[in-house]
Amino acid sequence: MGQSYSQFSLExxxxxxxxxxxxxxxxxxxxxxxxxxxxxxxxxxxxxxxxPAGYRPDYAQQLTAARRWSGSxxxxxxxxxxxxxxxxxxxxxPVQTAGRLKRELGKAVISHETIYRFIYAQIRRTxxxxxxxxxxxxxxxxxxxxxxxxxxxxxxxxxxxxxKRPASADDRAQSGHWEADFMLFSKYGQQALVxxxxxxxxxxxxxxxxxxxxxxxxxxIDMLKPLPGRSRRSLTIDNGTEFACHxxxxxxxxxxxxxxxxxxxxQKGGVENAIGRLRRWxxxxxxxxxxxxxxxxxxxxxxxxxxxxxxxxxTPAEVFSKLLHFKCESTSPLPRG
Numbered sequence: 001m002g003q004s005y006s007q008f009s010l011e012x013x014x015x016x017x018x019x020x021x022x023x024x025x026x027x028x029x030x031x032x033x034x035x036x037x038x039x040x041x042x043x044x045x046x047x048x049x050x051x052p053a054g055y056r057p058d059y060a061q062q063l064t065a066a067r068r069w070s071g072s073x074x075x076x077x078x079x080x081x082x083x084x085x086x087x088x089x090x091x092x093x094p095v096q097t098a099g100r101l102k103r104e105l106g107k108a109v110i111s112h113e114t115i116y117r118f119i120y121a122q123i124r125r126t127x128x129x130x131x132x133x134x135x136x137x138x139x140x141x142x143x144x145x146x147x148x149x150x151x152x153x154x155x156x157x158x159x160x161x162x163x164k165r166p167a168s169a170d171d172r173a174q175s176g177h178w179e180a181d182f183m184l185f186s187k188y189g190q191q192a193l194v195x196x197x198x199x200x201x202x203x204x205x206x207x208x209x210x211x212x213x214x215x216x217x218x219x220x221i222d223m224l225k226p227l228p229g230r231s232r233r234s235l236t237i238d239n240g241t242e243f244a245c246h247x248x249x250x251x252x253x254x255x256x257x258x259x260x261x262x263x264x265x266x267q268k269g270g271v272e273n274a275i276g277r278l279r280r281w282x283x284x285x286x287x288x289x290x291x292x293x294x295x296x297x298x299x300x301x302x303x304x305x306x307x308x309x310x311x312x313x314x315t316p317a318e319v320f321s322k323l324l325h326f327k328c329e330s331t332s333p334l335p336r337g
Contacts (some may be wrong), residue, residue, distance in 0.1 A: 007064060008043055013057035020055055028171060073110055074118040084115055088134040091280055092306050094119075099313035136280055154257065157189065158247040162236060162267050165258040169234055175199040175231035175323045179271035182211060182242065183278065190288045192296070194278070195223050196271035200319040201311065203274045203303055205298060207288055217245040222254050231324060234258060236268045278303065 047060035094115035168174035246257040260267040
């Protein structure tokens with residue numbers, strides 16, 4: 001039988017460095033560490049490199065790890081890479097992809113961080129920025145962008161603060177609490193009205209010809225009216241004048257409306273997040289005149305049939321169907337376009 005060798009641990013390397021600085025011979029260092037002199041000599045020659053400070057344990061640890069690295073899991077496993085990239089092309093995020101694979105296969109096969117690192121590594125290696133299209137926000141590097149400030153003054157009739165909203169809406173334990181906002185585009189006068197249910201994360205959107213207050217209130221009524229009363233308990237909106245006729249929703253549907261505090265769009269974070277995710281298919285430069293109503297329908301279906309981490313990787317459609325006790329229509333993923 002041949003000899004069995006083990007890598008030096010970081011603690012051993014730290015002790016080796018101390019003894020080496022004291023001028024101990026390889027034989028005495030080997031005796032102190034319980035290693036052979038040849039192992040000590042090989043460690044010093046391989047991992048000291050060209051460092052002017054000589055042998056450094058942290059640098060030695062990094063060199064060893066670099067030699068043992070054989071590429072990312074997606075580089076090594078072509079079948080897994082195809083599964084992941086296919087789901088990303090459907091509009092799923094790395095978190096959704098990793099979580100759904102775990103749910104389907106009964107075990108974790110890849111982490112979302114591994115997927116992110118693979119995509120960003122491809123961008124760096126190939127200088128092909130089209131790889132960023134696999135990511136939800138299509139960013140070519142990670143990090144937060146500074147937010148924008150500013151909010152109009154509040155002069156809205158019958159306005160009720162979000163502080164008065166039922167506590168059951170805050171923890172998402174009770175269904176039927178909705179949020180609404182407009183998704184805006186570069187071309188003047190183009191917008192889409194987005195409606196988001198807090199518990200299931202189910203989302204609906206319609207193209208809107210304007211943001212006038214009365215037509216906006218009527219569109220929200222038309223979107224909520226088909227639902228049973230228990231499925232439209234409240235609506236949270238921001239302080240834009242497009243929602244000034246909010247009270248008509250309450251008069252027609254008996255659904256109370258609540259307003260975020262000034263400069264606090266995060267208080268309706270569900271719909272804000274939904275709009276950010278929808279930007280994958282509807283970037284700001286999109287010309288809505290080129291899109292048909294059927295495209296909006298398929299877009300909403302694709303969004304609602306994408307698994308969410310916050311739902312234990314169920315889809316919003318699956319959760320919403322349980323809440324309403326009806327079978328949701330299945331759909332195929334919508335390609336990015």
